[in-house]
Amino acid sequence: MTSDFEHLLENFLQGELTPEELKVFLAGTEDQDNLEVLRRVLAEKLHQKAYSGLSGSADIDRMFRQMQEKAKMQEQNEAEIIPIRSTRKYLQFTKVAAAVMLLIGITAYFWSRYTPSSPLAQKDKKSELKKDVMPGGNRAVLTLSNGAKIVLDSASNGMLAQQGNSSVVKLSNGQLSYQQNGGASREILYNTMSTPRGGQYKLILPDGTQVWLNASSSVTYPTAFAGKERKVDVVGEAYFEVVQNAEMPFKVTANGVAVNVLGTHFNVNAYGDEATTKITLLEGAVRITKGTATTLLKPGQQAQVSRSNEIKFNDGVEVEEAVAWKNGLFWFNGVDLPGIMRQLSRWYDIDVAYEGEIPHRHFSGHVFRHLNLSEVLKILELSHVHFRIEGKKLIVTP
Numbered sequence: 503m504t505s506d507f508e509h510l511l512e513n514f515l516q517g518e519l520t521p522e523e524l525k526v527f528l529a530g531t532e533d534q535d536n537l538e539v540l541r542r543v544l545a546e547k548l549h550q551k552a553y554s555g556l557s558g559s560a561d562i563d564r565m566f567r568q569m570q571e572k573a574k575m576q577e578q579n580e581a582e583i584i585p586i587r588s589t590r591k592y593l594q595f596t597k598v599a600a601a602v603m604l605l606i607g608i609t610a611y612f613w614s615r616y617t618p619s620s621p622l623a624q625k626d627k628k629s630e631l632k633k634d635v636m637p638g639g640n641r642a643v644l645t646l647s648n649g650a651k652i653v654l655d656s657a658s659n660g661m662l663a664q665q666g667n668s669s670v671v672k673l674s675n676g677q678l679s680y681q682q683n684g685g686a687s688r689e690i691l692y693n694t695m696s697t698p699r700g701g702q703y704k705l706i707l708p709d710g711t712q713v714w715l716n717a718s719s720s721v722t723y724p725t726a727f728a729g730k731e732r733k734v735d736v737v738g739e740a741y742f743e744v745v746q747n748a749e750m751p752f753k754v755t756a757n758g759v760a761v762n763v764l765g766t767h768f769n770v771n772a773y774g775d776e777a778t779t780k781i782t783l784l785e786g787a788v789r790i791t792k793g794t795a796t797t798l799l800k801p802g803q804q805a806q807v808s809r810s811n812e813i814k815f816n817d818g819v820e821v822e823e824a825v826a827w828k829n830g831l832f833w834f835n836g837v838d839l840p841g842i843m844r845q846l847s848r849w850y851d852i853d854v855a856y857e858g859e860i861p862h863r864h865f866s867g868h869v870f871r872h873l874n875l876s877e878v879l880k881i882l883e884l885s886h887v888h889f890r891i892e893g894k895k896l897i898v899t900p
Contacts (some may be wrong), residue, residue: 644678838865
């Protein structure tokens with residue numbers, strides 16, 4: 503496999519990979535032997551004639567821009583081949599684009615590392631990112647109807663509590679499930695699952711609806727659904743796969759926005775420090791209500807609701823972007839630096855401070871959420887933004 507991988511890498515450097523070959527290349531990066539080939543080939547390329555004379559930061563910047571232009575041209579060619587309107591095919595395209603961006607980042611990183619005379623290489627030895635921060639994980643706290651709290655990530659598997667006629671069970675895969683033992687209880691009890699910064703968790707509600715909760719978020723719900731609707735409240739971000747029940751519609755409220763559904767898949771982003779509440783629909787149909795404004799969403803659409811009750815539509819939304827967090831990715835699409843820092847703050851449980859003027863940068867690309875903080879920052883630093891980690895604080899400088 504390594505010889506094939508080396509051939510793909512050589513063709514990329516020549517700008518000759520087809521979209522299909524790029525996908526093969528992406529799959530190949532999961533193999534440790536191929537990663538060693540990647541390191542070796544890039545190191546060799548940096549010493550060949552085509553890259554000779556590169557020693558200063560300006561030359562590194564020029565090399566990086568050339569790589570960007572090459573990737574851009576390949577992405578444009580692929581865009582002509584793969585229709586954007588096709589969600590499945592578009593997801594394949596974005597994965598290919600991610601591979602191109604990954605290679606750009608790796609190339610720049612290894613250039614700075616394999617060139618002893620480079621100021622970047624010297625700085626790397628005295629990195630201000632040595633005190634690393636681990637990524638978040640499956641962490642959450644369950645608050646029962648009587649106020650008792652259960653730390654779910656340290657709780658044993660099995661039954662955790664009895665709430666009315668529902669047993670609260672931690673499954674072997676770590677998920678939390680509500681299992682009804684009989685008819686609906688006359689008493690309505692409410693539980694709240696909350697994730698800290700650096701936490702995420704999955705919940706299965708009494709009706710079988712699945713809820714994924716992002717970091718620094720919470721969902722409050724009854725332990726058994728009764729009456730005319732199934733109603734839950736969300737703070738932060740959650741993704742829902744709702745079990746259909748026409749006789750008992752499902753309703754989510756977040757930041758004063760009501761989302762009414764029968765059975766559907768959708769994402770709610772309702773963080774208090776974001777300018778808008780975003781509801782993104784993947785399947786089915788939902789009705790959005792804010793104040794006196796009401797509108798319907800179709801699959802592939804996103805509603806952005808402002809604090810002044812204004813509702814805007816985004817018909818060309820990339821639904822994969824809205825749920826990337828659930829799939830283990832940061833997905834940046836023209837996001838400014840403060841927007842990225844808010845996401846990192848939630849996932850890595852850090853405070854962010856700025857020294858000097860906030861750099862005016864916008865970022866696009868995909869980064870794995872399982873990376874340590876320093877690895878993410880090294881990628882961002884390719885855009886001439888600088889960071890240092892001081893305990894649980896991240897300092898951003900121009």
